[in-house]
Amino acid sequence: MIEVKNLTKYYGDFLAVNSINFKINKGEVVGLLGPNGAGKSTTIRMLTGYYTPSDGEIFINDISVKDEPIMIKSFIGYIPESSPLYKDMVVYDYLKFIAHIQNVPDNLIAERIDFVVEKCGLEEVIYKKVGELSKGYKQRTGLAHSIIHNPQILILDEPTSGLDPNQIIEIRELIKELGKEKTVLLSSHILSEVEATCSRVIIINRGNIVADGSTEELLKTFTDVEKFIIKVKTKDDTEKIKNLLKIENARISVADGALKEIVISLPKTNEIEETIYRKIKETDWILYEFRKEEQSLENLFKELTMEDKNV
């Protein structure tokens, strides 16, 4: 449905998106995850034709965006971050206007408006100006905007940013609902959001895809690695600590402080706790804390997108 090949975007000399490839199949709900400035919005803006890629190609339904920009846009429902709609228009007029320019046949417009108003729960605000709506309703209007022409693909940039927790849950439910019949690509820097709404996650950092897979798959790869956090009081320096704790295949990092915090990550092995404990016992360190870190998508995200400052 969506296929991206070597997609690259430069802003002047700055490389925002670095030759990424991915494919999204019909019916998938995909989360594009990454910290702020990772290239999510840039990628999305290229998919929706707002930006021209510096290099690479995008195919939607096997049609190149480059060749048929206008036609492609009619397959896609897109709403940018924080729904910047026309503030001075009444919701009903706005939806009608969008229906017109999105090629909804005249005789179906009333029907489509009724449908999206009901689906997005806009009955109460239909005669209010967009500029007077609360953020939650504004976001709903944005979603109504994006589905008015019944597109096969829905692209949402940070659909829940700036909403309160209740509104977030409502919008998520709405996206899930829409995801039943449409292919959805949404971007977010909030993990729980992606975990809650998406079946697949693409993690992007500094313009590169660092992970791509189903939510469970990603968690599984990650849980094959174990991580221990040890806090000790010692006068030994980083080098010495690393030497004393040397374990095969393990990555050790040490953070300074009143207590030294040692992080050991290594592939899952039996009785590794014992090995580590014995090694510590041989030293003159005073042990304050020794724990195994819980595995979650949150940690995976941190691991993949943060610079390892301690090493």
Place this chain on the structure above:
Amino acid sequence: MFNFKKTIYITKKELRSFFYSPVAYIFICIFLVALGWLFFSKFFLYNQLEMRDFFNILPIVLAFVIPSITMGLFAEEFSSGSYEVISTTSVSTLDIVIGKFFAAILFMLIALLPTIMYPLFLIFLGDLDLGPIAGGYIGSIFLISALVSIGMFASSLSKSQIVSFIIALSISVTLCLLLGLMKSITPPFLVDLIDYFSFSGRFGNIAKGILDLRDISYFIAISVVFLFLTYQNLELRKIG
């Protein structure tokens, strides 16, 4: 590429959004008061029943007011982000440019419409030659279209309405006023060149009642050039 129906929807939407805000009505009032005052303050001095002076003042007044109407056309959409929303629907850049262009022209014509009262009143004062007046109003459409396209281009340059306004004002005032004023201090061989570009010079002919195709096509050419530049500018934005 160009879809007439969608263009009309955009024109309608833009025209309505002009009138959604009270600014439009205030604008029209100020425009009419300024124009009326400038015209009638001299009208009775000459003891002549004609509207030539009205059409001589018109380009100068328009040069100041049109930039304030056009400044928001793109700049405001860039800064609020709504341009991203509209440009990712299935309309082309050309639809948007032409749609907004028509809307701003129509708005200005609506603002100008009440001045039709002047000739209607003047008819009662004596024998009024309606030919030049009709010609003047027809010429105004082309003058407005040229100034609107300049304003639109300026608006597509910046996120800031103020910056857009100043750019548009500089270009329009130069063409409508400064070139005319410069004529007296320019070397003779350049006078023809100034006459060629000066809006007030060109429109002066129209005000006299001479509806010359060369003058009309000059205004059309200016409109086309600036619409093209606006279009190019918007396309360039996609490169980021």
